[in-house]
Amino acid sequence: MTEVLNIAVLGTIWGALYSLIAVGFTLIFGVAGIVNLAHGAFYMLGAYLSYAFMTVLRLPVVPAALLAVSCTAVVGMLIDRFGIRPMRERHVYVLIITLAFALFFQELMYALFGPHGKAVGSFIQGDMAIGGVYVSYQKVLCFGASASLVTLLWLFIKKTKTGKSISAVAQNRQAAIYVGIQPERVYLLTMGISAALAAVAGVFIAPVLEAVPTMWVFPLFKAFAVVIIGGLGSVEGAIIAGMLLGYSETCVSILISANYPDMVYLVAIILVLLFRPRGLMGKRAH
Amino acid sequence: MNLLDVRDIKVLYGKAIALNGLSIRLQPGELVGVVGPNGAGKTTLLRAISAVVPVLGEIYYDGQRIDTKAPHEIIRMGVVQCPERRQLFTEFTVAENLEMGAFLRKDKEGIRRDLAYVYALFPVLAERRRQISGTLSGGEQQMLAIGRALLSKPRLLMMDEPSMGLSPLVKKHLAASILEIWKGGITVLLVEQDAHLALGLTQRTYILEHGKVGLEGESQRLMANEEVKRVYFQLT
Ligand SMILES: Nc1ncnc2c1ncn2[C@@H]1O[C@H](COP(=O)(O)OP(=O)(O)O)[C@@H](O)[C@H]1O
Ligand SMILES: [Mg+2]
Numbered sequence: 001m002t003e004v005l006n007i008a009v010l011g012t013i014w015g016a017l018y019s020l021i022a023v024g025f026t027l028i029f030g031v032a033g034i035v036n037l038a039h040g041a042f043y044m045l046g047a048y049l050s051y052a053f054m055t056v057l058r059l060p061v062v063p064a065a066l067l068a069v070s071c072t073a074v075v076g077m078l079i080d081r082f083g084i085r086p087m088r089e090r091h092v093y094v095l096i097i098t099l100a101f102a103l104f105f106q107e108l109m110y111a112l113f114g115p116h117g118k119a120v121g122s123f124i125q126g127d128m129a130i131g132g133v134y135v136s137y138q139k140v141l142c143f144g145a146s147a148s149l150v151t152l153l154w155l156f157i158k159k160t161k162t163g164k165s166i167s168a169v170a171q172n173r174q175a176a177i178y179v180g181i182q183p184e185r186v187y188l189l190t191m192g193i194s195a196a197l198a199a200v201a202g203v204f205i206a207p208v209l210e211a212v213p214t215m216w217v218f219p220l221f222k223a224f225a226v227v228i229i230g231g232l233g234s235v236e237g238a239i240i241a242g243m244l245l246g247y248s249e250t251c252v253s254i255l256i257s258a259n260y261p262d263m264v265y266l267v268a269i270i271l272v273l274l275f276r277p278r279g280l281m282g283k284r285a286h
Numbered sequence: 287m288n289l290l291d292v293r294d295i296k297v298l299y300g301k302a303i304a305l306n307g308l309s310i311r312l313q314p315g316e317l318v319g320v321v322g323p324n325g326a327g328k329t330t331l332l333r334a335i336s337a338v339v340p341v342l343g344e345i346y347y348d349g350q351r352i353d354t355k356a357p358h359e360i361i362r363m364g365v366v367q368c369p370e371r372r373q374l375f376t377e378f379t380v381a382e383n384l385e386m387g388a389f390l391r392k393d394k395e396g397i398r399r400d401l402a403y404v405y406a407l408f409p410v411l412a413e414r415r416r417q418i419s420g421t422l423s424g425g426e427q428q429m430l431a432i433g434r435a436l437l438s439k440p441r442l443l444m445m446d447e448p449s450m451g452l453s454p455l456v457k458k459h460l461a462a463s464i465l466e467i468w469k470g471g472i473t474v475l476l477v478e479q480d481a482h483l484a485l486g487l488t489q490r491t492y493i494l495e496h497g498k499v500g501l502e503g504e505s506q507r508l509m510a511n512e513e514v515k516r517v518y519f520q521l522t
Contacts, residue, residue, distance in 0.1 A: 161389070168375050168386055175373035177338060178366075179438060180358040180390035 002132060007250045009133045015246020016146035020201045021219045022226035022238040023150055024194030030233025031170045032187045033091070037098040038079060039223055040216030041105040042195040045072045046202025047211040048109050051120045061123050069199045076195025077188050084191075085184065102216055110213040117210035142204035149200060150239055153193070157235065166190055170233065225265035229272050231282025240280060244268075287349060289314040289473055290335070290365075290442060295343030295353070297330050297497075304330040306497040307343075312442070312475060317468045319484035319505060320477045321518070322494030328477045329370050331494070332444050336360060336367045347442070362390050364441030368448065372431040376420030380411050383419050383430055387437030397437065403470075404433040407463060425456040429463070436467070443467065444475040449483055461487050481518040485509045 025039045049068035053059045059067065079101055087093045124137040157163040169176045169186045176183060201219065209215070226245060230237025245268065249261040272279060290312040297305040305327045312318055320328050333339045335347075337357050345353040352360050375383050384404060388397045405412035408429040414422065419430055428448050435443060445464070449457045461483060468474045478484035485491055485505040493501040493514065501508065508514050 161385075164378075164382065164386065165389065168378070171375045171377050172373055174338075174369070175375060176386075177357050178336065178361075178369050178373065179386050179434065180361040181386075182356070182358055 003254055005131050005133050006254055007247060009130050009135060010254075011247035011250035012243070013135065013139050013143045013246070014250060015243035016143050016150070017201055017205060017242075018222050018226055018245050019150050019239045019242030020146040020197055022223045022230070022242050023153055023235055024197040025223035026227040026230065026233055026238040027153075027166075027235060028187075028190050028194045029227065030235075031166055031190045032088070034084065034088075034094055034098070034187075034191075035091070036191075036194070037095060037220065038101040038105070039098075039194070039198055040218070040220030041102040042072050042076055042198035043202035043219040044105060044109065044211070044213075044216040045075060046199030047120060047206035047215065048113065048118070048202075049199075050203045050206060051113075051118050051211050054121055061121060065123070065203045068203055069196050072199035072202075073192040073196040077192045080188050080191035085187075088187075102220075106213045106216060109211075113211070113213070115213060117212045119210050120206035122207040123204075136208070138204070138207050142208070145200060145204050149197060153197065154235060154239070162189070222265065225269055227279070228269050229265075229279055231279030234279065234281040237279055237281030287314075288312065288346070289316075289348060290475070291346040292331070292335065293344045293346070295334055295341050295345065297327075297334050297339055297341055299339075304497055305334065308494070308498045310492050310499065310502075312473060315471070315473055316490065317465075317474045317476065317488050319488035319491035320475065320494060321479070321481045321484045321491060322500070324479065326494040327497040328479075328494055329446055330497075332367055332369075332446050332475075332477060335365060335444065358390060361438055364439065366435045366438040366440035366443055368431050368435040368443065368445045370446040371450065372427045374419045374427055374430060374434075376418070378419055379416050380419055380422070380430055381415040383434050384411075384437050387434035389438075391437075391439060396439070400437050400439065404436050407436075407466065408433055424451050425453075425460070428452065428460060432463070432467070436472075440472055442473045442475065444477070446477045447479055448476075449478060449480050457483060481514075 021043060025036060028034050028036050046068050049071055050064045053064035053067050054061060083097050083101065084094055122138045123141055126137050127134045128137060128140060157167055165176070165181045166186055168181060169183050173183050198219065226238050226241045229244065230241030245265055249264045252264050253261040288311045292308065292310045294307050294309050295305055296303065296307060308327065308331060320331065322328055330339065334341045335345060337353065337355055337360050341353045344351060347363060347365055352363065375386060378386070384401060391397055410426055411429055411433055414426065419427065422430060432445065432448065448460055452460060464474065464476065464487060476484055476488060485508055488505045490503065491505045491508055492499050493508070501514065
């Protein structure tokens with residue numbers, strides 16, 4: 001019984017975080033056709049920048065977090081504008097340049113902060129009991145932030161004019177141009193949003209996992225898994241698959257062994273590719 | 287003064303010449319046709335006017351040079367294209383497609399009026415406003431594509447083969463709608479492969495061949511022209 005509760009609570013927390021990481025990754029793919037290998041680096045920048053703003057600039061935690069997220073969004077937009085835009089049509093180039101940025105930020109963090117993990121201060125101390133399961137307030141907060149941001153993003157895309165223009169470009173870029181939408185602006189905005197969401201995940205999870213220069217790899221793998229399972233380019237698919245991944249990983253690590261959760265997403269990827277290659281919610285082939 | 291003045295333009299796709307010294311002119315309030323065989327450059331001409339391909343030469347609209355402007359600026363000036371193959375946002379509903387047509391506009395009142403106009407012109411769109419546009423029939427999709435263009439508030443509406451893939455009956459309805467739009471005060475440039483439809487509907491027509499104007503004149507006269515008859519009407 002406690003196991004079920006444990007899985008429910010922890011699975012929800014991790015699932016929401018995976019969704020938050022993956023929605024931005026799937027969004028920029030769906031809209032601009034970019035497989036952004038620097039996505040995990042945005043998560044890392046969120047973690048390190050909030051750490052730096054708290055320890056070096058001695059900012060309180062909330063302003064440090066907000067500033068870290070804003071800076072990462074700007075970095076994402078700069079990468080889009082100056083790194084990707086000149087060669088947007090060439091997919092291999094985009095893969096390489098985004099990987100180059102990821103490695104660059106890894107080395108930069110290494111040079112600035114060293115190879116060892118940095119303990120990042122929590123937003124809030126202490127634990128709470130949810131139906132007998134103890135979780136830190138930090139994780140609860142992380143869940144709250146993930147769930148509300150994913151919901152906000154979804155509402156933004158479905159309900160606002162600017163959000164719909166993102167969806168319009170994803171559906172038919174040529175048609176979007178004929179109604180006066182400027183795709184380059186949409187790409188820039190989408191990259192900013194995508195980077196900001198990854199940074200939020202990094203900011204909230206850093207106190208739980210600490211910041212290290214190789215931390216960009218884990219969210220990138222998770223994001224890949226989630227979009228393959230959920231369907232490339234589908235925001236709904238990313239949300240559903242993120243949650244599923246959270247539950248199944250927690251399930252495996254609690255019921256079988258804490259060493260195996262990483263097997264879950266690999267197995268899930270293989271199953272999806274074998275039996276439903278377009279993913280749970282995937283619509284079109286790109 | 288000319289509303290549209292395309293002066294001796296060239297368009298290249300790589301090394302292939304699609305338009306090679308093409309000129310056309312439209313007066314305000316005209317309904318003008320452009321016909322020609324597949325590959326003659328009709329679509330490229332509209333792309334050039336909408337500034338989605340690089341153009342050599344000059345294009346003037348309402349006295350202003352527009353070939354140096356961006357696509358959204360040209361739409362804002364009132365030059366709107368209803369593109370070939372409809373190009374709908376197929377995952378959006380009918381209403382959302384129309385809403386995107388008004389993307390550049392801020393005049394809520396005007397948008398509401400134009401929406402009511404489109405729904406009155408094509409009542410089936412009003413009935414299906416919540417339907418996903420990808421599930422509409424071909425004729426309905428074409429109506430929606432035209433409706434979306436009308437919501438961009440055109441002064442010059444360019445339509446690229448609106449009759450493509452439609453049955454004769456649906457084509458007739460479409461032709462009537464185009465006439466009604468034109469009578470509402472919008473200048474229309476109608477690109478068609480269906481020469482019957484275009485020559486029957488328009489006042490003047492340009493016949494394109496190999497990226498330039500082969501023949502031009504009053505549509506009535508062109509219809510009687512032996513050469514045109516031979517090329518366009520005996521084969522179809
Ligand atoms: N995107 C493109 N790339 C290369 N060539 C093109 C492209 N679009 C059109 N063309 C060529 O340009 C010429 C004119 O095409 P188009 O304007 O589409 O003609 P039409 O609309 O009259 O059928 C054709 O020879 C066509 O093959
Ligand atoms: Mg064509």
